[in-house]
Amino acid sequence: MSAPRESARDLVATLAAKHLNLGHRELRPGEDLWNLGMTSLTCMGLMLEIEDALDVELPADRLNAETFASVDGIVAAVESVQLGVPGEETRART
Structure with missing residues (x-):
């Protein structure tokens, strides 16, 4: 039996802490x-x-300081991509 899959929020928080050198x-x-x-x-x-x-x-329109201001912002961007919600850039072209 495999371990439960880590949630996107947990993964983003872990990676952010790693990149910010926050230890545990x-x-x-x-x-x-x-x-x-x-x-x-x-x-x-x-x-x-x-x-x-x-x-x-x-998408490029989600690569900004606001998106990456918090774990919540990053997770919201990731989840919108996973759900297929178009970003501003995509909507502008359609």
Whole structure:
């Protein structure tokens, strides 16, 4: 019997803590990642690892400071992609 699949929220929180070098400190879902040391370079590495781990590709309109301000923001973007909700960029082309 395999272990239960880690939720997207848990995975994002774990990866964010890793990229921010927070050790085993747990992130609160709405905690401001930029105030914890997020930089554009950190954000890029986090985004790439999340996309690989969850097999998603975040559209360009979701790659911004607001999306990556918190675990909740990142999870909302990931879930909208997984559910097939079009982003602003996609809606503009249709």
